[in-house]
Every structure is written in structure tokens, then in C-alpha cells.
Amino acid sequence: MAEIAQVLVDVPTMQTNRPYSYRIPAAWQAQVQPGMRVVVPFGRGKRRVQGFVLSCGDQPEFDGALKEIDAVVDLAPVLNTEMLALTKWLAASTFSFQITCAQTMLPAVMRAKYVKLLRPTTQTPPAVRTTWFGDQPEVPFDQVATTSQAVSQLLRLQAAGEVDVYYQVKNQARRKTQFGVKARLDASAITATEGELRHGAKQQLALLKGLATLNGETVTQADFCQRFDVNPATIRTGEQKGWLQRVQLEVYRDPYATSEIKATQALTLNAEQQVAVDQITQAVTQDATTTFLLEGVTGSGKTEVYLQSMAAALAQGKTALMLVPEISLTPQMVQRVRGRFGKAVAVLHSGLSNGEKYDEWRRIQRGEAQVVVGARSAVFAPLKDIGLIVMDEEHESTYKQDDAPRYHARQVALWRSQYHHCPVVLGSATPSLETRARAEKGVYQRLVLAERVNQRPLPTVSIIDMKKEMQQHAESNFSAPLLVALQDRLDRHEQSVLMLNRRGFSSFVLCRDCGFVLKCPNCDISLTLHMDSHTMKCHYCGHEEPIPRICPNCHGHQIRYYGTGTEKVETELKELLPDANIIRMDNDTTRKKGAHAKLLAKFGSGEANILIGTQMIAKGLDFPNVTLVGVLNADTGLGLPDFRASERTFQLLTQVSGRAGRATKPGHVYIQTFNPDHYAIRFAQHHDYEGFFKYEMRMRHQGDYPPYYFTVQITASDLDEAVAAKRMYQLLQWLRPRLASQTIILGPTPKPIARVNRRYYYQIVIKYKREPNLAATLTTLLHETQAQQRQGLQIGIDVEPLHFM
Ligand SMILES: Nc1ncnc2c1ncn2[C@@H]1O[C@H](COP(=O)(O)OP(=O)(O)OP(=O)(O)O)[C@@H](O)[C@H]1O
Numbered sequence: 001m002a003e004i005a006q007v008l009v010d011v012p013t014m015q016t017n018r019p020y021s022y023r024i025p026a027a028w029q030a031q032v033q034p035g036m037r038v039v040v041p042f043g044r045g046k047r048r049v050q051g052f053v054l055s056c057g058d059q060p061e062f063d064g065a066l067k068e069i070d071a072v073v074d075l076a077p078v079l080n081t082e083m084l085a086l087t088k089w090l091a092a093s094t095f096s097f098q099i100t101c102a103q104t105m106l107p108a109v110m111r112a113k114y115v116k117l118l119r120p121t122t123q124t125p126p127a128v129r130t131t132w133f134g135d136q137p138e139v140p141f142d143q144v145a146t147t148s149q150a151v152s153q154l155l156r157l158q159a160a161g162e163v164d165v166y167y168q169v170k171n172q173a174r175r176k177t178q179f180g181v182k183a184r185l186d187a188s189a190i191t192a193t194e195g196e197l198r199h200g201a202k203q204q205l206a207l208l209k210g211l212a213t214l215n216g217e218t219v220t221q222a223d224f225c226q227r228f229d230v231n232p233a234t235i236r237t238g239e240q241k242g243w244l245q246r247v248q249l250e251v252y253r254d255p256y257a258t259s260e261i262k263a264t265q266a267l268t269l270n271a272e273q274q275v276a277v278d279q280i281t282q283a284v285t286q287d288a289t290t291t292f293l294l295e296g297v298t299g300s301g302k303t304e305v306y307l308q309s310m311a312a313a314l315a316q317g318k319t320a321l322m323l324v325p326e327i328s329l330t331p332q333m334v335q336r337v338r339g340r341f342g343k344a345v346a347v348l349h350s351g352l353s354n355g356e357k358y359d360e361w362r363r364i365q366r367g368e369a370q371v372v373v374g375a376r377s378a379v380f381a382p383l384k385d386i387g388l389i390v391m392d393e394e395h396e397s398t399y400k401q402d403d404a405p406r407y408h409a410r411q412v413a414l415w416r417s418q419y420h421h422c423p424v425v426l427g428s429a430t431p432s433l434e435t436r437a438r439a440e441k442g443v444y445q446r447l448v449l450a451e452r453v454n455q456r457p458l459p460t461v462s463i464i465d466m467k468k469e470m471q472q473h474a475e476s477n478f479s480a481p482l483l484v485a486l487q488d489r490l491d492r493h494e495q496s497v498l499m500l501n502r503r504g505f506s507s508f509v510l511c512r513d514c515g516f517v518l519k520c521p522n523c524d525i526s527l528t529l530h531m532d533s534h535t536m537k538c539h540y541c542g543h544e545e546p547i548p549r550i551c552p553n554c555h556g557h558q559i560r561y562y563g564t565g566t567e568k569v570e571t572e573l574k575e576l577l578p579d580a581n582i583i584r585m586d587n588d589t590t591r592k593k594g595a596h597a598k599l600l601a602k603f604g605s606g607e608a609n610i611l612i613g614t615q616m617i618a619k620g621l622d623f624p625n626v627t628l629v630g631v632l633n634a635d636t637g638l639g640l641p642d643f644r645a646s647e648r649t650f651q652l653l654t655q656v657s658g659r660a661g662r663a664t665k666p667g668h669v670y671i672q673t674f675n676p677d678h679y680a681i682r683f684a685q686h687h688d689y690e691g692f693f694k695y696e697m698r699m700r701h702q703g704d705y706p707p708y709y710f711t712v713q714i715t716a717s718d719l720d721e722a723v724a725a726k727r728m729y730q731l732l733q734w735l736r737p738r739l740a741s742q743t744i745i746l747g748p749t750p751k752p753i754a755r756v757n758r759r760y761y762y763q764i765v766i767k768y769k770r771e772p773n774l775a776a777t778l779t780t781l782l783h784e785t786q787a788q789q790r791q792g793l794q795i796g797i798d799v800e801p802l803h804f805m
Pocket residue numbers: 267268269270273296297298299300301302303304428429453619620621622658659662
């Protein structure tokens with residue numbers, strides 16, 4: 001039995017990867033195991049923090065007097081051996097702290113919440129007691145320490161031992177429980193008791209008859225009452241008489257309880273699909289850690305390949321993990337997985353409540369779910385014995401987390417594949433350049449689905465030069481050919497999808513007299529007009545203010561709205577096509593839980609003929625009656641200062657085009673653009689991923705960009721611009737001699753959006769091919785910047801950043 005535990009503590013202002021030794025009280029020595037959460041005292045005073053036990057042993061790492069563990073939070077480890085090892089690797093590879101990684105891997109409700117409390121001591125004078133506590137035994141510190149005077153007064157009282165500051169660790173996780181009913185009498189005792197009942201005790205008789213049918217099983221009280229027509233008061237009577245026992249039953253919050261699943265059967269695969277499934281299944285059987293790139297055009301049936309390969313893993317008694325970019329945006333995918341695997345599926349994504357996420361997580365941890373579908377953080381799902389990991393739309397940037405730990409789910413998936421000896425399938429119609437380049441080199445094995453299912457043709461794509469269109473209809477968002485096509489679809493009772501590309505784009509307010517643009521007071525960008533709330537909002541910090549009628553700068557009255565929002569497009573379209581039934585899908589209409597799925601279901605049922613939306617409608621939709629796709633503004637993303645701008649535009653156009661003509665009727669796509677000759681748009685027009693890949697690789701080679709170079713971005717941010725800038729110049733001096741001479745260091749420069757939420761951002765980008773000293777250097781940087789963080793300066797390290805904005 002171990003007496004000492006090495007604990008990773010949660011101290012935000014003083015993070016370290018070094019565990020602390022604590023003594024395990026004798027009573028818990030048999031119980032405490034690595035991976036459990038504990039509450040421990042930390043530092044001087046009465047501070048309590050949560051921590052994770054990393055290991056148990058008999059030798060402390062430190063030979064002074066050891067403090068004791070205060071409480072054990074879990075009955076069983078919440079991080080298993082794999083997860084503990086993963087935490088360590090994740091921290092090292094993303095240059096973040098292990099505790100942050102451990103917390104990222106677990107449902108949010110398992111994070112500790114700290115409450116700072118003020119308590120009287122035995123020496124508290126009555127006057128002090130009344131002033132600070134009234135008649136309360138303790139008060140929250142923040143409630144009384146409201147001014148700096150109050151704080152200093154309290155500190156003095158604390159020094160004199162007249163008050164005590166105490167930290168409480170609160171566990172936020174709540175299990176949902178229900179009463180269950182269990183019989184305490186056996187069959188013969190029940191019959192005997194029935195005989196003793198007074199005449200007319202109908203309820204009690206019904207209760208006994210019900211208990212007789214249970215055969216030792218426990219059922220929920222609600223269920224019991226309904227089935228045997230017994231009221232809860234009678235249950236309590238039965239309990240008092242010793243006929244039954246009421247027990248706490250745990251119930252799971254099921255996010256999909258109300259939605260029925262239509263069970264589906266495996267489809268007969270076409271030749272290309274069959275090759276892919278065979279290869280993947282073989283790797284599953286052989287426990288091979290092969291990474292496959294499943295490169296399949298839109299509508300080629302990649303999903304069916306995933307499902308049948310996952311079924312193969314399950315058939316061998318293993319589990320399967322499937323990652324999707326953001327499930328609330330692709331409800332169809334969840335339906336397909338649940339349709340195939342039913343109750344074996346657990347779903348994890350940001351649209352669930354914290355309680356639902358916690359319950360799904362526990363179902364997985366207990367082995368009650370063998371299939372997990374989820375967005376980015378589902379890559380940490382505590383599945384055991386994984387047989388296959390699938391990552392759909394592997395090129396999507398939502399797989400990368402923006403905050404520490406800045407991990408990419410693909411990297412974690414590959415790590416787990418090594419741990420579990422299982423293959424990974426990366427699927428996309430438009431793979432990221434990095435992935436496709438690795439397949440070229442043979443690091444990944446490429447599987448190709450070159451044709452749509454049943455040899456259906458890919459849609460015809462027409463490019464419309466908006467410079468010419470604007471000369472004729474200056475004010476309209478719709479070119480003449482697109483409008484004709486829309487009318488034609490209405491006449492033929494077919495459906496259309498219209499996408500407004502909103503990347504780097506917004507509707508803003510401008511003064512025609514002086515040119516003033518209303519900007520966010522905290523950030524470096526213009527505010528966006530929101531007609532639903534009649535306010536101007538900042539999409540970065542959430543700042544909101546009324547729409548101005550008068551120019552704040554020149555007090556003129558010529559204030560006008562510019563740019564195009566989905567609402568404005570919808571209004572215009574209603575005027576142009578009064579007979580159309582339109583559904584609009586954007587951040588405003590999908591804010592409510594489940595709204596996204598509802599709108600899509602409505603469109604799918606044919607209630608509407610036109611779906612207008614932002615990028616969120618580009619992926620995954622599979623509606624057979626959609627024969628027209630229109631992209632209203634293809635190029636708003638092209639001008640962004642980011643070397644991936646062309647790649648993103650190509651991916652988006654290809655994905656959205658792929659929504660057209662997926663079933664029997666042929667599809668047509670119209671792309672409206674001001675850059676009709678841009679290569680990203682031309683290659684998308686011809687569905688030519690391979691052509692785009694070769695061209696873009698040349699561009700990247702010329703510019704020394706990924707995948708030819710690796711990149712790391714370091715940012716500094718501070719409320720004071722000079723502080724952030726100065727720190728970055730110092731950092732440059734510090735870095736240069738530590739890195740190889742061939743390594744390129746760009747910057748420091750202000751970020752393209754230099755100010756967000758009142759903080760100024762500066763960045764340095766390191767580009768390298770081989771840099772043996774980099775890991776050690778960045779680790780040193782991570783630890784050295786701890787002290788500065790406390791003064792408000794924040795340093796961020798981002799390995800292979802996906803955004804340079
Ligand atoms: N072997 C098959 N036989 C018949 N129909 C199939 C077969 N495989 C897939 N399908 C159907 O073809 C359609 C397109 O498949 P799926 O949605 O999987 O394409 P995808 O490759 O994921 O496309 P995207 O990248 O555009 O999302 C679906 O309706 C699917 O049910």
C-alpha cells in the first residue's frame with residue numbers, strides 16, 4: 001500500500017509540470033490510485049486545490065514534512081493509464097501544462113470550481129464578527145472584499161488571526177438520480193402478506209401484486225407506479241412496512257431521447273468503396289497502425305466506407321471513434337451513425353448541456369458505448385481497445401483548438417492509433433495540403449473514390465464575372481443567370497442552396513459625409529449590423545451597442561449600411577421571387593439548441609425551396625432534390641493575409657458545389673466572383689483537386705510555407721501596446737542564437753487584427769525544416785513566461801497554427 005502520492009496540482013498562476021508529493025492518510029491508502037482527482041492543501045495558508053494523482057509510491061520526491069491529501073474526489077480513476085500518458089505527450093508537443101491538458105480531456109463539469117470563503121476564528125472580537133459576518137457562519141470572500149480598502153482591512157485582520165480565509169473545492173459534476181423500487185419480500189411472503197390485508201386496501205394489494213412480478217429486479221419508481229397503477233404515497237407505506245426498499249438509481253441524460261432512429265442496413269458497395277473497406281478492414285484485423293487518406297469526391301459515398309469499416313472493428317470486439325468537424329452543423333452524419341449502430345453510439349459535441357456531456361462520457365468510460373461520434377475534443381473519448389479512428393472532413397480547421405493546449409485532433413488521433421495499434425482513416429473531398437503531401441510521400445496510404453455513387457456526374461459549374469454584372473445591375477446580389485436558374489428550379493419543384501461567404505466579411509455602418517466606420521472600442525475591427533437585435537455587435541469580444549442614427553464623428557445624418565448579410569440577401573430574394581419559400585441559416589437563426597437540425601429537417605421535407613446560409617451549409621448536406629447551388633460572393637476570403645487563403649477558398653467552393661445533383665437529377669452550380677481567373681476558383685470549377693494540389697504546392701514551395709516548412713507562431717498580448725511589442729523584440733533577441741541559422745524568423749509584427757478585447761497582439765513566426773533545439777527552447781520559454789503572465793502579459797505558443805489573423 002502506497003503512502004505517498006505524486007500529485008499534479010491546479011494552480012493557475014503558478015503552473016508547473018512537476019508533481020508535488022503528498023502523504024496519503026492511512027484510511028485511503030488502499031483506495032488512492034493514479035488518475036484519480038484529489039483535493040490537497042497548497043502553499044501557505046488554507047488554500048485548497050484540486051489535483052490529479054500521477055503515481056503512488058513509498059518515496060517522497062522531497063524530504064521535508066509532507067502535507068496530507070485532504071479529500072479523494074473519485075472512487076475510480078478518471079484518467080486511465082493511456083490518458084495519463086497522453087497528457088504528458090500532449091503537454092510536451094503543444095508546449096502547454098499537463099494540468100491544462102488533463103482538464104481539456106475531461107468533461108467541463110469535472111473541472112474544480114473554487115470558492116474563497118471568509119470565516120471567523122476563536123479570536124474574532126464581537127464587533128469584527130458583526131461587521132463582516134452578521135449572523136452568518138461564513139461569507140464568500142468576494143462578497144465582502146469589494147473595495148481595495150476592504151481587502152487591506154481583511155488582510156490585516158487575517159494577519160492578526162481574527163479572520164480566516166478558506167478555500168473550498170467544489171465538484172460541479174452532478175449525477176441525475178431517480179428513486180428505484182426493489183422488493184424485500186420473497187414470493188411466498190408476498191402471498192402471505194396479501195392474505196393479511198384488510199378488505200378494500202386496493203392500493204396496497206396492487207403494490208404487492210406489482211412487487212411479485214419484479215423477480216428481484218429494481219425498477220424506477222415512476223415506471224412502477226405507472227405500470228401497476230400505484231401512487232407514490234402507497235410506495236412510501238410499503239417502505240415503512242418493510243415490503244420494499246427504495247434505492248437511488250442513476251439515470252443518464254440522453255440528448256437524443258426524443259429523436260427516433262431509423263435503423264439502416266449496410267449498402268452494397270461499389271468497386272471503389274469495396275477496395276477501400278477491404279484495405280481498412282485488413283489493417284483493423286492486423287492491428288496495423290496505417291494512416292489512410294480516403295480521398296473521395298463529393299457524393300462518392302465516403303460515409304458508407306466509414307460505417308462498414310467501423311462495423312468491421314466492432315465485429316472483432318473492438319471499439320470505434322469517429323470525428324466530425326462540428327456535429328451541430330452536421331446532424332445528418334449523427335443520424336447515419338446512430339442508424340447503423342443504434343444504442344452503441346455515444347455522441348459528444350458542444351451543443352450538449354454539460355450534464356449531457358458528462359453522462360455520455362461516463363457511458364463511454366464504463367464501456368457501455370462502443371462507438372463514439374464527436375467533434376474535436378471527442379478525440380479524448382475514454383474508449384478502450386480502439387479498433388478504428390475515422391476523421392471526416394480532415395481538412396477542417398475546427399479540428400485545431402485555438403486556446404491552450406493548442407492541439408490538432410489529427411495529431412492526437414495518430415498518437416492513439418500507435419497506442420491502440422489501430423488504423424486511422426482521414427477522409428475528405430479536399431484534403432489539407434499537409435495530408436495530401438504525406439500521402440504523396442507514402443507516409444499515409446491513399447485510397448481514392450474518383451466517382452460519385454452510381455456514376456452520377458459532378459455538377460456543371462459556371463463562373464459569373466461580377467464586375468460585368470455590376471455594370472448592369474449595380475445594386476443586386478444576384479446576377480441575371482443565377483436568378484433565371486432559381487426561377488427555373490421553382491418552376492420544376494426542385495430545391496436550391498445559396499451560400500453567402502462571410503469569412504472576413506461583414507455588414508458595417510459607414511458615414512457618407514466623412515467616411516467614418518463604426519468600430520469596436522475594444523478591438524481592431526468594424527462592428528457588424530444585426531437586424532434581429534437592432535444593435536451593432538463585435539464578433540470578437542461580444543461588445544454590443546445601438547445602431548447610430550447620427551455619425552459619431554461629424555454628426556452628419558448620412559449614415560448608411562454597407563455589405564451584405566444573409567438577412568439582406570433574404571429580403572432581396574423575397575422581392576425578386578415572391579413565390580419562393582426561403583429558409584435562412586446563419587448564426588442568428590441557429591443560436592437555439594437544436595435549431596440547426598430543425599431547419600435542415602424542414603428543408604429536407606420539402607417545405608421550403610431555397611436554403612440561404614453562411615459557410616455552415618457547405619458541408620455534409622445530402623438532399624436529393626437539390627439541383628442548384630449558388631455562391632453569392634466567392635472571393636471575400638481570398639484577400640485575407642493568410643497563406644492558406646486560396647486553399648480555404650478552393651475547399652469551400654468544392655464542398656458547397658458538392659451539394660448539387662447528388663441523386664438522380666443533374667446539378668448546376670453558379671459561382672459569382674470578382675476574380676473569375678483566380679486559380680482557386682478555376683480548379684474548383686473543374687472539380688480538379690489534383691490540379692489544385694500541384695499548383696498550390698508550387699506556390700508554397702516558392703514562399704517557403706507548409707508543407708515544405710514547419711511553422712510555430714508565438715504571440716504576445718498586453719493591454720499596453722508598447723509592452724507587447726517590447727517583449728517580442730526581446731524574444732527575438734533571445735531566440736535567434738538558440739535556433740539554427742537556416743531557420744527563418746518572421747516578425748515581430750502586429751497581428752493582422754492587432755487589437756482584440758482591448759489587448760494588443762504581436763506575433764513572431766518561426767519557419768524551419770529541421771530544428772533540433774526548438775522543443776527545448778520553447779519549453780524554456782513556456783516556463784519562463786509564467787512570471788510575466790501574472791503581470792498581465794500573455795505569451796501564446798502555437799505549433800502549426802492554422803490562422804494568422
Ligand atoms: N454503395 C452505395 N450504393 C448506393 N448508394 C450509396 C452507396 N454509397 C453511398 N450511397 C449514397 O450516396 C449518397 C452520398 O454519400 P455520402 O454522403 O457518404 O457522400 P460523401 O462522399 O460523404 O460526400 P460529401 O463529401 O459530399 O459529404 C448518400 O445518400 C449515400 O446514402
